[in-house]
Amino acid sequence: MASFLLNRLFQALVTAFGVITLVFFIQRLTGDPTALLLPETATQKDFEAMRQTLGFDRPMIEQYLSFLGDMIRFDLGRSFIQNAPVSEILASRFPQTLQLAGGALLVAFAIGLPVGVIMALTRGRAISRWIMGLVLACQSMPTFWSGIMMILVFGVWLKWLPPSGTGSLAHLVMPSIALGLLSLATYARITRSAVVDELGRDYIRSARARGVRTPRLVRKHLLRNSAIPVISITALEISQLLAGAVIVETVFAWPGLGQLTVQSIASRDFAVVQAVVLLGAWVTILANLTADILYSLVDPRVRLGNQ
């Protein structure tokens, strides 16, 4: 286990290094942020002065090395757009995205899982096809559309929920559903096929022969044995949710990392983009690692490392 973790940690560091190097150079190939900072009337002299103040006049490789140096010292740098340390900005935004992703995962899990089980148990019947149609609709609706529609219906017409922003649990409902819909569909489909797989196995047949009723069968046998694909999907969904948050947060004015990412890319706020991408990479790495560890807990046949 220990050597497994060490090995994975080393891999993670290599990945993170590759990610930040890529982001560092790609961003700098795509335009000069000083042009956005200065008003239209700025002269060439103003531009040069601004580049010098921000350190963009130095050779690229020098900028890169000093950036790596900062990273090693856990210094994420400073946003020259928001005039604040990047660590402070992330600290205020990350919990918001975590809340939203949590809400979305809850929606996806709490609805997707039972729906998947029901679809598996009723497979071949009309009801299963109806549910499948609904699931497909969830998966096909783009979030920028479903989000705006929800705002119009529940925020503007019915006035049940605040149309945008944060501050209470009610604010979390619509963004969570909008973000969760896609994952919900994925969960339902994966659960369905995992349960269908299990249903054909001998132990289910013998359990049924022993007279075990369906609810108990699902609870005691099916769910645990179908868990592995669901866990792997969760690891993937977490990175999906981070990506989906970009749109949902913009639509609902949710002050999380997604919105921050869009704004920072648009304004070439290098330090913030680098930090967000690095954070995203770590979240993905950790989610996958957690999934690997969970496998061995759920299914004792899975052993980690070479033993």
Added chain:
Amino acid sequence: MKSTLKLLLASVALTTFAMPAFAKDMTVDLSGEPSSLDPQVQWNPDSYYVYRNIFDNLVTRDNEGKIVPQIATSWEQVSDTEMLMTLRDDVIFHDGQKMTAEDVVFSIKRITDPEFGSPQLGQFDQISDAEAVDEVTVKLTTDGPYPALLAQLVKLSVVPKHVVEEVGDDAFNAAPVGSGPYKFTDWNRGVSVTLTRNDDYWGDAGSIETAVFRAVPDAATRLADLQAGAADLVVGLDSDAATQLAGQDDVQLLSAPTERVAYLGMNLDKPPFNDPELRKAASMAIDTVGITEGLLGAGEVSVAQLASPAHFGYAEGIAPWEFDPEAAAEIVSAKADVAATPATFATAPVFDQRIVQALQQMLNDVGFNVSISVTDMPTYLDIVRSDPADNAELSFGRWSCACQDADGIAYPLLHSGSNWSRVNDPKLDELLDTARGSLDTQVRQDAYNQVHQIVRDNYYTLPMYQAAVLYGAASDLTFTPTANESLFLNRMTWSE
């Protein structure tokens, strides 16, 4: 399974019963959060919508656009390069300290210090020195005669020297202390900025007690907030949004012409637009009235010069562009091989793409060969500021100098010394220099009259209209939008 069901029920219950409280404070939806609340740092609408309420400026513009006293009660040009300003002696900063001439001098020196690196430096760097003559008098010295000085000082916010020096630039930006009608209360990063009325304000602090400025990036969401009553005032709407609001009793649309001038820029160094005849054809191909009334319809005013009625230096009597696509097609067909040279129309998403596409269509209809190239803003700025040889053939812009003086728009776009300009005409340079260097308003106006006529005669660039700004507001809010796109809370009132 039971716990899953419980969760499911809980989320259904939440959806059905959670009733949010809509507080009746003044809530303004901006398109983004302020980049900074330090008025001497960032320069964008989302920032100055907020900080112009926290700080006083040396002078300001009233709702009619006239420059009127604020901190400075009077001013006198004592020589070509020196101005004496007399200040109010009853201005108290929000921390209780009195404002003195030293604070004004400090503010000017801070923003003009290249080390400080203010993006606004270019608007103030002609001020070479500031000096406190006594408690209530400040002497400003400029590099040379600088006629736009007062117009620029409209934006010079006075910051308290003692606070900035004590807490440092970062802390000041995070919790600014000003002398304006509203005090900074709270900045919830990424969410909102809250201001509270300054009841000790020397002037009229207005009737709104608390104002919350929120960052709502999506225009459809801002609109929904307004319709749902979650916001009282929203910015950044376009005419499509206006159509949606039409016929609703509890909301109103407010609009005003701004000091932005929209124009079609042409590359005079490359075919097809290096040919004056073809530029003329382009001017005749474009239906500016169709664009302002058909597409926009927020009160835009057609202009055929790089200035608007909101600018000093606007020339009366410049003939509007002639819209005559048949005549344009004739000119083009006589020079078909040059006119068919592929022309790139560089643009970015911030510009209204409906207009860009309409322009492309109108030009292609008479025989040009225009294709649109959309890139994001930094790339676009790189392209349009590059050398003429690498530059795109066409670009669309909405220029603002935030000074309401023709110098701020005609000079950068027309003077050969500016890196935005594609024009190289010694006569124009001379006139622009004269207008920039004289304190005699008549001399300046005469020079601009000639500048606009030369541009019109040579089709150097195709100014189209004075852009307008659209706000959505609750119908019981009274607010007069101004050309400088400010949201002064103390000029807004609720009707009972």
